Amino acid sequence: MMDILPILSTLKRHKTAAGLIVLQIALTCAIVCNALFLISERLHLIGAPTGMAERELLVIGMAGIVRAENADAQTRADLQALRGLPGVKSVALVNQIPFGTSSHGTGLRTKPDPNQRDIRVSSYNAGEGWLETLGLKLVEGRDFEPAEYVDASVVFSDGVEPKVPAVIINQHLAKRLAPDGSALGRLVYLYGPDAPQRVVGVLERLPSTYPRDRDESDLNAVMQPIRGSYRGGNYVLRVEPAQRDAVLKQATETLVKGSVGIKRVVRHQRSLEEMRDGYYRQDRFMVGLLLAVCLAMLVVTAFGIVGLASFWVQQRSRMIGTRRALGATRTQILRYFQTENLLLSSIGIGLGMLLAYAINAVLMTQYELPRLPLAYLPIGALVLWALGQLAVLAPARRASNLPPMMVMRGLA
């Protein structure tokens, strides 16, 4: 510590070089802090739980190339055939699935007033067995009762107000509807003012189809007891994880075999895990890229410190020799360079933090990112301090090992 004054006076004579080290540390600190923050945001997104039995789910989408007249009967036959397959625990038909190829949303109102502003929700329709198949968990209320299920072909027929008696909502929407109490038993209006739906259950989790955490409609979801048909839905199969591939193959064959005469095509057949991986591929790529750039930046900065410190040691060998001759120990010389680096790093880190906040402010407006949490600053500071000390160690060692007499004679 007592070295600080001589260090300061030495640095005064090398303002440019010192300034460059400080600048480089500041830039690196600012970018690394923000990059780490972006990484954690992405990891948070990628790791968000769906509440579903993800590892056990297979999703198969069929489409008729011609509009079949008996879609409901065909769908019932499909479901029965799929349920009969070995390794299949349960099967359900849902209109859409998270990470899938399509997304359906609707507006929900809490009053019969048709002019009330909508709450945007992701809207799922499913037939019997969905709760067990998807592996979702109710925190309140109950599953739909058999009498509550309605056929889509009946509910959505020409000129008739759709009549769906009940809905199950996710916890996020439940909190929105009843901030302090329970949303159970409330009436909501997904269709006209005359036929509301009663909330009969609240799910711990049910994500939107394209979970992104960007706005309300990304967080609210509602499940309706509407039996669709293969024409507008996905067969979801819950199986033993180990049997996924075998069951997927068998199920697809079964469905194709069940399509004789009506010309159907399997549009997609994947496990939910594959769908999830595909959905977050770009985010994982970004995490990798950000990590790589952080690492590269730290390495470049470290080598920059090594280069400049080596040069300084060489330039100051006369001074080092003099100090050694006057009785300074090796440790003292080593400490000197370490303290010097600590000082420069600290100034750099200080500037870097201001810069980090400035960059974050720009990112906040451009990418709708939240504010950089303060916790990232000490992390960045520690990383750069450690990096600086590590980088300066070799040149400082070399300095401390200079034999004083050789230096004085100008031989080193």
Add this chain to the structure above:
Amino acid sequence: MFAYYLDLALRSFRRSPALTLLMVIAIGLGVGACMTTLTVFRVLAGDPIPGKSHRLFNVQLDAEGLRSHTPGEEPGLQLTRFDAEALLREARGVRQVMMSGADVALDPAGSGAPDMAPFFARGRWASSEFFAMFEAPFLHGRGWSAEDDRDQARVAVITRELSERLFGSSASLGKTLRVGNKDLTIVGVLASWRPAPHYFDLTLGAYSKPAEVYAPFQTAMALRLPVSGNTNCWGNNLINDPRELGASCAWIQYWVQLDTPEQRSAYFAHLNQYSEQQRGAGRFERPSNVRLRPVMDWLMVRKAVPSDIRLQLWLAFGFLLVCLTNTVGLLLAKCLRRSGEIGVRRALGASKRAIFCQFLVEAGLLGLVGGLLGLLLTWVGLAAVRLDPTPYAQLARLDPTMLGVTLAVAIVASLIAGLLPAWRACQITPAIQLKAQ
């Protein structure tokens, strides 16, 4: 003199190879990262229809109900079928197109390939001026006329790839294409065409591949062929088929070609007038809020370029900045270490200018070598990008322009980095250096 400076630079490189290598690698990494992201950005943010993009306009009307109205917000991105047909009938632009994307089942059995299984293809239902307006290149045949559209003619245009898949060759004019269970006659075959971004319909993804099957809009409606993309419905919930003429659903992309600013302002006035008229008739509830945006504006407002790509660009430039700061520091150290040499040269009559040039040449040479390394890294980087299965990754390639730009960026960047060290070098006073030695 230049040759001599070059020689001096090479000598200096040889004297401290580690430091030189460090600087070359830093410049190479920085430049490589920048050029990789810049190439990707350029491909993604490029003009999909150069020379005409400022004359093509996307039309937006605010046809939604008052229920979810926030004054001043962006109107709906697409039109209802009713409005699109009305505007098309009035035909106030030089050219105009109404259209929708589709996902259609093709039945090869009805198209002369009985053994092939049915499959789905990307379709587009459009009014007749689609091909002329968006400059879709024909290999054989032609599109269809406005009369064909009106008469619901059963015709189709397909791509060369689809033609080869179904018929084994691109000579499929006059043959039958079975879409679902409806037969269309092929009247045109398109040559390879990949506008990026897919600007005229972003609802399918900004970099989706263009359609493989094209048919007249009215024909597709009459045959009840499916549509795909984004459909936004409002008002009562009794809408059974959003494709119905009267349905309050927006799902149609509408584009108009306007060649002069006068035409543009006249068309804008016409849109406002149309909107007011619809409000008077009770169809529109909101105050008039129309938009008429040329291609590049449209892409910007719709944020067609993924925000991750911009982020990558900023990150890469930040990285380059760190690399350059690093290079400045190391160059400075190198220069100052050679104070003795500089002193001797100065004492022997070299001017400050000469010293300055010498060090700039050294920095430039460093930049050139770093740039070559950067080029190699860019090439590797783009190859890695193309491994990514996202639809746009395949578009990222190094073209001659970017090749030149890469080298230029590297050299200019290192010259800038060399300015400070060179300036410091020429400030060295010969007398002190000579005395110190």
